Amino acid sequence: MKIEILTRTENQEIQNEIISKIRDLMNYKNLEPGDKLPSERMLSEKFSVSRSNVREAIQKLEFYGLLVSKPQSGTFVADIGQVAMNGMIEDILRLKEPDFKSLVETRILLELKAVRLAAQRRTEQDLIQMKKALEAYSEKAKNGEDAVQEDLLFHLAIAKASGNSTMNTFMLIITPEIITKFEEHHVCDKGLAFMGIQEHQDIYDAIEVQDPQLAKEKMKVHFKTLYQYCYNI
Amino acid sequence: MKIEILTRTENQEIQNEIISKIRDLMNYKNLEPGDKLPSERMLSEKFSVSRSNVREAIQKLEFYGLLVSKPQSGTFVADIGQVAMNGMIEDILRLKEPDFKSLVETRILLELKAVRLAAQRRTEQDLIQMKKALEAYSEKAKNGEDAVQEDLLFHLAIAKASGNSTMNTFMLIITPEIITKFEEHHVCDKGLAFMGIQEHQDIYDAIEVQDPQLAKEKMKVHFKTLYQYCYNI
DNA sequence: CAGACCAATCTGGTTAACCAGTTATAATTA
DNA sequence: TAATTATAACTGGTTAACCAGATTGGTCTG
Structure with a gap:
């Protein structure tokens, strides 16, 4: 044949x-x-x-x-x-192939919920992992190096700390596609990384003291600076 | 070998x-x-x-x-x-196998967002499909028949009308698992279906007049009656 | 005649052989 | 010697053959 x-x-x-x-x-x-x-x-x-x-x-x-x-x-x-x-x-x-806009829209939705859940449910183990990812990010960002990957890992650590395996899976599915699109459009070159350090720290602190509302607000701030350059993609 | x-x-x-x-x-x-x-x-x-x-x-x-x-x-x-x-x-x-609680948690999150987006973006074509699903549901529910499937299709029609292909995909992934679990635990036997008619109609109306906030509220009401029996699953 | 038993058949899963582009290497030529 | 072509090996995808457990139909036994 x-x-x-x-x-x-x-x-x-x-x-x-x-x-x-x-x-x-x-x-x-x-x-x-x-x-x-x-x-x-x-x-x-x-x-x-x-x-x-x-x-x-x-x-x-x-x-x-x-x-x-x-x-x-x-x-x-x-x-x-x-x-x-x-x-x-x-x-x-x-079913259509997911477009970038729908990916971002869904990511924000998932993360805003995940960070609230993480603030409520995080274990000591979760805190350790998140802190580890946070420090790896800071280290790179301070030196002005590209830290997209470390950023990603911090966000995935939050998703894991949410204790919701379905949301964790979905985050894993959409994350690499977003990263790829980000690097295609050079979203993260413009010195955003340095600002990200404090924003990440704020999110971590809110999760540590178990304040869901604050954690959500800080995540919103983070996304605002992240995606303000994305309207024309 | x-x-x-x-x-x-x-x-x-x-x-x-x-x-x-x-x-x-x-x-x-x-x-x-x-x-x-x-x-x-x-x-x-x-x-x-x-x-x-x-x-x-x-x-x-x-x-x-x-x-x-x-x-x-x-x-x-x-x-x-x-x-x-x-x-x-x-x-x-x-990654763990998703548990029922995480499935429901994620479903509610996705649908509350999807219904808001649907209210903003629904086309005439979307309205027709949703109305069709709604009528099929009413028909069965009025006669006291089991209408889980028709309920599901109405919700999927909303997901489609949201215009977000990623969320649509995710809804398709979690929906059958939820249905199966529902029928395992006989959630929908207790005459919920009849109440559901008005609730569905309210959601549809809100989407038709393009009122995102109202649509979300009506969906919340719907979920409340749906999941109040689920705490012990 | 009903129920237990057995062999032939059918099933999804697994392995091995095969196909046709791709790629690296060697031979050839200007 | 450097560029070019031809050739051989290699690759993921595809097909076909094979495996062993499940099913089924008929047969035998009580």
């Missing part, structure tokens, strides 16, 4: 096509929660695609919690009904 | 082991952004694991934006520095 090398977007497209065919099949066969999907081999034949393509599509639907694969047994429809299934697949198919 | 069937968690563990070995390798070889990782075959031999395991680990790091694979060329270190790389990998390795 002929092998073709596909670009990322081409691969995405045929994967979406398979997902939509799986949806049609589930509707046609009137599959309900717990029912078994046809085997991967059968699907690959029916759709005239490779089995690995089918596997990828199934794994994506598994990631969103719509299917469950059991080894040596089969792939099963998850415990959400047909209406929700159709709606969610529709949304997944229409 | 002997083939072993692994459980999900066992697989997760050896994957984390590989990730930590990759991190050690990057540190030892002092790899910088843009540098090429050893080939998948070489890594699988060096770590004494299968190539597919290595591929999975790499794909996970790719998901978090730490590596970039280029077909017929190699896998490269992403454009974030060594310090950030180490910190992020550390976080990824320590």
Whole structure:
């Protein structure tokens, strides 16, 4: 059989096509929660695609919690009904690549909440880690060096201290994309780093004394100086 | 070679082991952004694991934006520095499975923001979709039927109308897990659905007249009745 | 006739072989 | 000798073959 090398977007497209065919099949066969999907081999034949393509599509639907694969047994429809299934697949198919604006918007939202939770829940262990990240940042920023990475680690330490694993995961997902975009647009070159030292210290202090409201305010200040140059991105 | 069937968690563990070995390798070889990782075959031999395991680990790091694979060329270190790389990998390795409490906490946070954005940015198209979901919900709830799915679709329609693709994605990720947990604990059996009709209508109306503050308040009311039975989960 | 048992089949997961660009190296030429 | 071309090795992606547990249908036994 002929092998073709596909670009990322081409691969995405045929994967979406398979997902939509799986949806049609589930509707046609009137599959309900717990029912078994046809085997991967059968699907690959029916759709005239490779089995690995089918596997990828199934794994994506598994990631969103719509299917469950059991080894040596089969792939099963998850415990959400047909209406929700159709709606969610529709949304997944229409999902766009996240733009920078939406990333920043979501980051601010998550961090303002995370810092409040961190102020309430931080353990001594959390404080130690945050202080460590804070000092690494200060050290670099004082010497005028680029400290984007150390900045990032301080913020991730806060997310961890929030005690909310879901928010922690989401922060991990969006952070590298933001960093990349930042460096593309040279956001952090303009001597912002030095101002950041005091702002970080303020945030840390508020978390240490467990003052959620103050911590949130200080984080807001930090973001204001960070993103005031970003309007034209 | 002997083939072993692994459980999900066992697989997760050896994957984390590989990730930590990759991190050690990057540190030892002092790899910088843009540098090429050893080939998948070489890594699988060096770590004494299968190539597919290595591929999975790499794909996970790719998901978090730490590596970039280029077909017929190699896998490269992403454009974030060594310090950030180490910190992020550390976080990824320590990442826990999200608990129900953190899921709900994050859902409320995301939806309260999404509904405000939706009130500001909703298009006519968005209104149509939300109204459709709303009517489907009312229809079922009036008859006393279970309407968890229709409820979910209404909330996802709001997330879409927020115009923030990142938040939309995150909502899609957490929603099915919440639904499953809900049905496990029979949260929605107690005649909540009927009250929900008016609450949904209020939210819709606020979005239609583009009043962000009101929309947020109405969403808060909705969540209050929803989650008042959840404290003991 | 009902229930236990067994073999053939089917399943997702795993491994190995293969493909076609990419890249590094060596041979060639101006 | 330096630039250029040709060739061989290497790479991630793809396909096909294989594995062992799960399932199923029929058979045998009580």
